[in-house]
Amino acid sequence: MRLATENLTWGVDGRAIVRDVTVEIGAGETVGLIGPNGCGKSSLLRCIAGLRAPSSGVVRHDGEDISGWDARRVAQRLAFVEQAAESDSDLRVGDVVSLGRTPFRDRWRGLSAADHAIVDAALEHVDLTGLRDRHWNTLSGGERQRAHIGRALAQRPWAILLDEPTNHLDIRHQLDLMELLASSDQTVLVALHDLAMAARYCDRLVLLSDGAVVADGTPEEVLTGERLREVYEVDACVGRDVLGHLSISYRVEAR
Numbered sequence: 140m141r142l143a144t145e146n147l148t149w150g151v152d153g154r155a156i157v158r159d160v161t162v163e164i165g166a167g168e169t170v171g172l173i174g175p176n177g178c179g180k181s182s183l184l185r186c187i188a189g190l191r192a193p194s195s196g197v198v199r200h201d202g203e204d205i206s207g208w209d210a211r212r213v214a215q216r217l218a219f220v221e222q223a224a225e226s227d228s229d230l231r232v233g234d235v236v237s238l239g240r241t242p243f244r245d246r247w248r249g250l251s252a253a254d255h256a257i258v259d260a261a262l263e264h265v266d267l268t269g270l271r272d273r274h275w276n277t278l279s280g281g282e283r284q285r286a287h288i289g290r291a292l293a294q295r296p297w298a299i300l301l302d303e304p305t306n307h308l309d310i311r312h313q314l315d316l317m318e319l320l321a322s323s324d325q326t327v328l329v330a331l332h333d334l335a336m337a338a339r340y341c342d343r344l345v346l347l348s349d350g351a352v353v354a355d356g357t358p359e360e361v362l363t364g365e366r367l368r369e370v371y372e373v374d375a376c377v378g379r380d381v382l383g384h385l386s387i388s389y390r391v392e393a394r
């Protein structure tokens with residue numbers, strides 16, 4: 140599924156937080172959304188997920204303007220893993236992941252056998268099969284994050300938006316998640332702070348600064364020392380590690 144914004148602006152109290160953003164994410168692409176704290180990544184993701192109405196501009200899913208779409212219609216095609224999502228503490232892990240089937244269910248019917256199989260597969264993907272009966276309030280931060288990713292996978296979405304999905308995960312689970320996203324045929328837009336991880340797994344990077352797109356291209360095109368200095372105020376040396384992956388060494392500039 141293609142995702143696009145055209146001259147998208149969103150703000151609060153007269154302050155523009157997302158500024159005139161035009162991006163297109165092709166079907167099956169994995170695109171990383173990067174930029175410093177507060178530059179508008181989450182706000183842009185929320186607009187694309189239909190949770191924020193733009194002040195001006197358009198969000199399109201497969202070419203269709205989504206203004207006026209209800210949450211169920213969006214959720215039948217797109218899943219969104221928010222940064223600090225919570226769940227009801229009485230729910231068990233299996234229940235949280237099963238919520239991913241809600242957009243497809245008749246309100247009065249339980250899960251079908253096919254739904255159960257999808258939920259089982261999603262639990263397996265996020266390595267939570269053994270914890271499916273555990274209550275939410277007993278989970279670690281990383282387990283909660285994996286449960287929310289499992290819920291999104293259980294939606295079997297055509298496109299998936301994730302807001303810093305690796306921030307609570309150990310390195311094994313980070314790599315597993317990024318491999319899963321990069322190898323899927325879903326359209327993926329993922330906000331990340333780890334630039335080397337973004338470079339390794341994303342086809343393209345979109346760099347935001349103060350709400351606006353300042354670069355959009357391959358990781359090699361976007362992650363130049365000069366641009367990292369301008370946007371992040373760090374002295375960065377971009378090279379290759381021993382495995383041939385893009386690597387970045389930093390020295391903080393005196394402010």
Ligand SMILES: Nc1ncnc2c1ncn2[C@@H]1O[C@H](COP(=O)(O)OP(=O)(O)OP(=O)(O)O)[C@@H](O)[C@H]1O
Pocket residue numbers: 151156174175176177178179180181182183
């Ligand atoms: N509902 C709101 N009301 C007021 N200010 C808001 C609101 N939502 C976002 N902001 C502000 O907009 C700016 C961008 O926030 P946003 O969460 O989109 O940034 P971000 O790039 O995701 O940041 P981070 O990397 O820290 O998660 C921040 O200054 C934030 O405080």
